[in-house]
Amino acid sequence: MSPSAASTPRTLRESVQGLRPYLDGVLWRWVCGLLAALLSGLAALAIPQVIQVLVNNVFSADGSGGRSSVVWAGVVLLVLGLAEALFVWLRRVFILPPASDVENRARIGLYRRLQRLPVAFHDAWPSGQLLSRAQADLGLVRRWIAFGSVMFVVDSLVIVVGVALLFTLSWQLALLYLVAAVPIIIRSFSFRNDFRTVSRLSQDQAGDLATTVEESVHGIRILKAFGRGTTALEGFRTQASTLQDTEVRKAGLLASFVAMVVALPEVVLGVGLAWGVYLVATGQMMVGALAAFFATTAVLARPVESVGQLLGMTLSAKTAIDRHLDVISVRPAITSPAGTDPEEAASLGATRLDGDADEMAPPSGALPVLPPSAGGLAFRDVEFRYPDAAEGTAPLLRGVDLELIPGETMALVGTTGSGKSTLLQLVPRLYEATSGRVEVDGADVRDFPLEELRRRVAVAFEEPTLFSDTVRNNVLLGAPADVLADEEKAQQLLDMALDTAQAGFARALPDGLDTEIGEEGLSLSGGQRQRLALARAIAAQPKVLVLDDPLSALDVRTEEAVTQRLREVLADTTTLVVAHRPSTVALADRVAVMADGRIVDVGTHLELLARSAAYRDIISNAEAEEARA
Numbered sequence: 001m002s003p004s005a006a007s008t009p010r011t012l013r014e015s016v017q018g019l020r021p022y023l024d025g026v027l028w029r030w031v032c033g034l035l036a037a038l039l040s041g042l043a044a045l046a047i048p049q050v051i052q053v054l055v056n057n058v059f060s061a062d063g064s065g066g067r068s069s070v071v072w073a074g075v076v077l078l079v080l081g082l083a084e085a086l087f088v089w090l091r092r093v094f095i096l097p098p099a100s101d102v103e104n105r106a107r108i109g110l111y112r113r114l115q116r117l118p119v120a121f122h123d124a125w126p127s128g129q130l131l132s133r134a135q136a137d138l139g140l141v142r143r144w145i146a147f148g149s150v151m152f153v154v155d156s157l158v159i160v161v162g163v164a165l166l167f168t169l170s171w172q173l174a175l176l177y178l179v180a181a182v183p184i185i186i187r188s189f190s191f192r193n194d195f196r197t198v199s200r201l202s203q204d205q206a207g208d209l210a211t212t213v214e215e216s217v218h219g220i221r222i223l224k225a226f227g228r229g230t231t232a233l234e235g236f237r238t239q240a241s242t243l244q245d246t247e248v249r250k251a252g253l254l255a256s257f258v259a260m261v262v263a264l265p266e267v268v269l270g271v272g273l274a275w276g277v278y279l280v281a282t283g284q285m286m287v288g289a290l291a292a293f294f295a296t297t298a299v300l301a302r303p304v305e306s307v308g309q310l311l312g313m314t315l316s317a318k319t320a321i322d323r324h325l326d327v328i329s330v331r332p333a334i335t336s337p338a339g340t341d342p343e344e345a346a347s348l349g350a351t352r353l354d355g356d357a358d359e360m361a362p363p364s365g366a367l368p369v370l371p372p373s374a375g376g377l378a379f380r381d382v383e384f385r386y387p388d389a390a391e392g393t394a395p396l397l398r399g400v401d402l403e404l405i406p407g408e409t410m411a412l413v414g415t416t417g418s419g420k421s422t423l424l425q426l427v428p429r430l431y432e433a434t435s436g437r438v439e440v441d442g443a444d445v446r447d448f449p450l451e452e453l454r455r456r457v458a459v460a461f462e463e464p465t466l467f468s469d470t471v472r473n474n475v476l477l478g479a480p481a482d483v484l485a486d487e488e489k490a491q492q493l494l495d496m497a498l499d500t501a502q503a504g505f506a507r508a509l510p511d512g513l514d515t516e517i518g519e520e521g522l523s524l525s526g527g528q529r530q531r532l533a534l535a536r537a538i539a540a541q542p543k544v545l546v547l548d549d550p551l552s553a554l555d556v557r558t559e560e561a562v563t564q565r566l567r568e569v570l571a572d573t574t575t576l577v578v579a580h581r582p583s584t585v586a587l588a589d590r591v592a593v594m595a596d597g598r599i600v601d602v603g604t605h606l607e608l609l610a611r612s613a614a615y616r617d618i619i620s621n622a623e624a625e626e627a628r629a
């Protein structure tokens with residue numbers, strides 16, 4: 001499901017139940033916090049009752065007991081005031097830490113799920129939408145759990161109890177107040193729907209805005225180079241204004257509802273006061289009851305005022321939870337075979353939703369019998385279409401048959417857009433073949449636990465992605481755990497990988513191999529980044545290496561040197577490499593020619609030059625491009 005797809009409709013109860021995996025050990029503290037908040041509300045409501053006794057005694061006909069009752073009432077009021085403050089403090093102590101726990105667990109659950117979801121999911125979801133779900137939405141959920149949810153329940157209960165007390169003091173005046181609540185109750189139904197819609201819109205628009213910021217920071221060089229800064233700013237301004245309009249609409253909706261909630265009791269107050277005085281004057285009501293009545297309405301003023309705000313907060317939090325669940329409930333389409341991956345089961349367990357039960361096969365711990373790691377790679381009648389390809393279009397890859405001999409280096413060449421990169425991504429299951437089989441060491445890639453498959457297969461892409469970390473950590477990202485555990489072996493592996501990829505320049509960086517490279521390695525040149533990404537693939541010590549034009553930013557001579565070293569050092573590693581330069585292609589054992597989503601020929605460079613017009617065409621185009629460069 002893409003972010004533009006409608007969110008699954010859920011009731012508030014269902015949304016809150018979606019948080020269940022994060023509520024371990026939280027509920028009892030929340031209930032204690034709720035009780036503390038309720039007691040503080042009741043303590044506040046008890047104060048007018050004391051006032052009633054006090055006033056009645058002071059104004060009693062004989063005046064007896066006036067002084068002592070004032071002292072007692074003073075003591076009781078003090079105790080009630082202190083109790084109210086104590087319970088407010090207890091509410092915070094009980095609820096604040098578990099609310100942060102929920103936020104933290106939900107954030108980790110989201111991150112874990114994002115790691116599990118296939119590349120196709122990330123193709124469809126803009127990063128800003130995911131960012132806003134991980135940050136702003138979960139912050140809102142925390143505030144709602146810590147404050148909004150508790151106070152919504154407590155204030156609603158305080159209002160119910162308070163109104164009941166008003167009835168004990170004067171049913172006529174209480175009825176007057178209740179009648180004033182009828183329009184509020186009626187309006188609250190339509191308010192809920194209106195506010196929920198606007199709240200979802202504003203949170204989605206905030207996500208789109210985050211995507212724009214992320215993209216323009218990422219593409220700042222392009223924007224500057226093309227002088228598009230002003231245009232980008234205009235676009236951003238429009239988007240920001242749209243969000244502002246939605247926020248203003250949201251605030252307007254809330255303000256009009258809150259105004260109604262606050263104003264109606266105020267209007268009733270004037271009428272109520274006059275009527276109350278009449279009731280006292282005609283002996284239908286004690287003066288103490290009148291004082292207590294209005295003291296109670298004063299105590300109720302705060303919960304009545306805030307209940308509208310809290311309803312708004314509850315609806316916004318519900319939207320935030322729904323947006324979280326929309327991501328967390330996406331089933332990863334590419335998974336390890338059932339029961340082979342404890343981490344997979346943990347990921348599902350941490351985010352289990354209704355209907356997941358059948359997918360929750362407990363990890364058996366026993367891995368299926370896998371073939372020995374020999375470096376076999378084959379494609380058998382493989383067909384593939386992108387999940388987001390237009391309806392009715394032909395599959396991108398059709399009837400792909402290709403077999404590599406363990407240890408050989410095969411170059412994959414073809415016209416642009418013929419599907420070379422796509423084919424490569426099927427090997428580590430970044431995408432899943434629509435039909436047919438991709439085999440590693442004779443077994444279907446779907447039979448391997450993902451971790452094992454990706455231990456056997458390493459990848460380097462044309463667009464190298466590096467992380468904000470040291471050169472060392474970037475290169476050793478996928479190195480075997482036993483090598484990493486031994487400092488000396490890790491250093492040897494690092495040196496070998498850097499030398500093979502001709503990435504010795506990294507040693508001359510200011511802090512050598514411990515130099516922190518900036519976000520995505522942007523402080524390095526394109527060719528330097530490519531060589532580090534290749535070194536990373538080599539350091540993973542795979543049996544199968546798939547390289548998607550990983551040396552395109554290098555000059556011809558360096559590319560040749562790297563290819564030559566790769567063949568020597570990784571003599572028993574099977575390598576499938578997308579290449580464009582004739583000189584590099586010539587170094588491969590064999591070459592596969594791809595056209596229009598099919599492998600149309602396989603042979604040595606010389607064989608193909610002799611027999612394939614398509615190959616000669618590709619090579620002569622590449623030579624012409626090289627000469628122009």
Ligand SMILES: Nc1ncnc2c1ncn2[C@@H]1O[C@H](COP(=O)(O)OP(=O)(O)OP(=O)(O)O)[C@@H](O)[C@H]1O
Binds near residue numbers: 388419
């Ligand atoms: N995520 C995607 N969703 C939908 N279509 C895609 C996606 N990625 C690539 N394509 C389409 O698949 C086709 C093949 O792309 P691919 O990158 O595999 O070709 P290629 O042979 O590697 O091209 P080049 O040599 O230019 O890198 C292209 O038409 C491209 O538009």
